[in-house]
Amino acid sequence: MGLVARKIEEAGIPTVTLNMIWVYQRLVGMPRVAAIEHPFGRPFGDVDDVTRQREVLTAALALAGSASQPGAVEHLPFQWHEDPKATRWHPAEPSPIIAMMQARRAKKAAQEEG
Amino acid sequence: MPNEPNGRDDFEVDPWHFAGSFLANMLSRSIPDEPSHAAIPWTPFEGSLSGAKVALLSTAGISMKDDTPFDMDYERKHPTRGDSSFRRLRADATADQIEANHLHIDTGYIERDLNVALPLDRLRELAAEGHVGSLAETHYSIMGFQGADSSQLENESAPAIAEIMKSEEVDLALLAPV
Numbered sequence: 001m002g003l004v005a006r007k008i009e010e011a012g013i014p015t016v017t018l019n020m021i022w023v024y025q026r027l028v029g030m031p032r033v034a035a036i037e038h039p040f041g042r043p044f045g046d047v048d049d050v051t052r053q054r055e056v057l058t059a060a061l062a063l064a065g066s067a068s069q070p071g072a073v074e075h076l077p078f079q080w081h082e083d084p085k086a087t088r089w090h091p092a093e094p095s096p097i098i099a100m101m102q103a104r105r106a107k108k109a110a111q112e113e114g
Numbered sequence: 115m116p117n118e119p120n121g122r123d124d125f126e127v128d129p130w131h132f133a134g135s136f137l138a139n140m141l142s143r144s145i146p147d148e149p150s151h152a153a154i155p156w157t158p159f160e161g162s163l164s165g166a167k168v169a170l171l172s173t174a175g176i177s178m179k180d181d182t183p184f185d186m187d188y189e190r191k192h193p194t195r196g197d198s199s200f201r202r203l204r205a206d207a208t209a210d211q212i213e214a215n216h217l218h219i220d221t222g223y224i225e226r227d228l229n230v231a232l233p234l235d236r237l238r239e240l241a242a243e244g245h246v247g248s249l250a251e252t253h254y255s256i257m258g259f260q261g262a263d264s265s266q267l268e269n270e271s272a273p274a275i276a277e278i279m280k281s282e283e284v285d286l287a288l289l290a291p292v
Contacts, residue, residue: 001173001291003264004256006155007272008287013279014159018290021129021141029151035127041174041219042230043290053229054236057288061163061246064286070154077125084132088220095217096193097261101140 002028016067018043018060025073032067034060035075039089046081159286166285168241169250171275172232173258174224174292175216177201184215184257196259198266200275203253207234218259219292231292250284258291 002024005015009031019025020043022035036043036056045052059076067074080087094102130138159166175184178201185197203212209228214221224231232253240246254275260267279287 001256001258001289003268004171004272004275005287005289007268008276008279008289009155009157011273011276011280012157013276013284013287014157015287015289018288020127020132020291022127023129023142023145026147026149027145027151029149029154031154031156035129037127037131039132041216041221041292042223043292044230044233044236047223047227047230050229050236053233054239057233057236058240058245060288060290061168061240061286064159064166065163067159070156071149075125075127080132087132089132091217091220093217095259096190097259098137098218100193 002030005030014064016060016063018056022073022075025071029071031070031072032063033071033073034063035073036060036078037076038078038080039084039087041089052078161285163246163286164244165247167248167250167283168237168246169253169279169282169284169287170232170234170237171254171256171287171289172292173216173256173290174214174219174221174231175257176203176212176214176224176228176232176255178203178207179211179213183213184255186215186217189217189259189261192261194261195263196261197257198260198264198271200254200256200271202278203232203234203255205234205238205249205251205253207232207253216257216259216292224292231290247285250279250282252278252282 016032017030044056214224
């Protein structure tokens with residue numbers, strides 16, 4: 001995603017990226033990052049939480065005017081309403097790459113035991 | 115408080131708050147301790163939000179139901195690769211007109227309320243109240259998981275998205291990974 005932000009910015013359109021894993025900034029270098037501590041899949045807020053969705057959208061858009069230098073990161077001060085352990089964001093089945101890694105790990109463990 | 119900013123000036127987002135240790139360990143290995151990126155491009159935002167035409171972009175693999183969905187079978191066959199294409203989304207799209215295909219998240223929330231990832235309703239409200247100038251005619255989705263090779267996303271989809279944004283005279287793009 002950061003790569004897309006860079007390309008759009010290079011084309012002459014200012015960008016703001018709302019980002020949970022904002023530390024990717026160190027790898028990618030996005031023009032403006034609004035960091036948010038929301039679960040994966042719901043960056044703007046929960047289903048039907050109109051207030052939170054609006055607050056996050058407004059705060060992210062405001063960064064366009066307030067960021068003064070490339071690479072600016074602003075930490076949006078919002079807290080999610082559920083404990084991380086109680087927050088369901090995972091797919092019904094592990095993603096293909098996670099399944100592949102888990103299978104490799106299980107195989108390695110079996111070999112070490114055997 | 116559930117729906118209140120916590121008010122701390124020194125607040126720093128914990129990027130792994132919801133990740134769990136397995137995912138956090140896997141993803142953090144690819145992130146350097148110090149910036150390692152090339153020079154960051156910069157286009158100043160001039161004017162005001164109240165006059166700005168805004169486009170939104172989500173990485174949730176969202177497509178209009180009358181369009182081709184993102185290709186999940188490709189990723190199932192090649193777990194280190196992901197669909198690198200993009201989709202145009204109409205500014206008046208609602209949850210019942212879209213589908214979301216992304217194998218790394220529960221897309222059910224987005225299919226119940228599109229605004230959790232692509233807040234077109236909220237943006238329309240801000241525009242109606244004069245806080246934002248207008249909505250772009252076109253909004254966008256990519257599918258965020260690109261695995262080992264993001265070159266097609268970077269070199270084909272991203273420039274094509276930028277071209278459409280320029281043709282629609284977009285003033286500001288808000289991108290939201292999921």
